[in-house]
Amino acid sequence: MPQSKPPVEASLPERFSHARNVQANAVMEDYVELISDLMAEFGEARIADIAQRLGVAHPTATKAVARLKREGLAVSRPYRGVFLTDAGAALADKVRARHRTLVDLLVAVGVPPEVAELDAEGMEHHVSDTALAAFRAFLEK
Amino acid sequence: MPQSKPPVEASLPERFSHARNVQANAVMEDYVELISDLMAEFGEARIADIAQRLGVAHPTATKAVARLKREGLAVSRPYRGVFLTDAGAALADKVRARHRTLVDLLVAVGVPPEVAELDAEGMEHHVSDTALAAFRAFLEK
DNA sequence: CAATCAATGAAGCCTTGGCTACATTGCCCT
């Protein structure tokens, strides 16, 4: 007796809840990528530099770094710079690659580079691995 | 004397701050689109239906609707359904069209339709008018 | 070597958007 096949597409509530879930990690992703950049440039990431590049006040950066530490993505000691853990560094690499591929795709599809960069900063966090693979395939074509 | 042309691309802090700004409207956009759908289906949008489709508890929907009203996008009276203002309806149309175009683009580029739908729910809010126009041009090609 | 000042930390405020628990209301049905 054939089971009635459940719908492949996610229900509406599931789609919204998925988007909310992804969004909850977006800020952490940007911090991790930025810290990785600063570590590459200066060998460490200072709170002041993080805050400045993100365009937030320094206590905002401090709280975010506290959360990164709590989640095992970064380490730091008082009055010292911030450093990524292996997990943090791995996440940074992933986020950076995804950002670049998305920008490339947007440009390939006709979006002006400056606009692509602007839009990508928000869109990137919602690009799934599946979509990313599709983007790469499209770009190679 | 030639002015040194300021950089066309937004500075990093500006990019992040732009993304935060856009994000602040994302939830409202989804509510407005959903209310528009429910009005088309039932003639009104009930809090219970909004909450169910969004996958949130009903007080969450109530609070969001309060914000929509405060921002002039919706109207409602106690124990009655929610309705969009002209501004709200216009926003809903815009959001719906953008959502569709983005999904179409993702599919056109090789993303499986179910995945496109899932990813688009979060990405859509960051697609600028410029990018949208580029998407449409690409899709017509 | 010490003073100054920039960087960091700490405290506490706000809004948004989640939630649960409980109170109220209105609608349907007997």
Add this chain to the structure above:
DNA sequence: AGGGCAATGTAGCCAAGGCTTCATTGATTG
């Protein structure tokens, strides 16, 4: 007409991510 129940409202909690203000620390430099 009235009771019961589903829908709505209300209160109050939490975490995240903004902010300002003030305290502390450490590094530069005179």
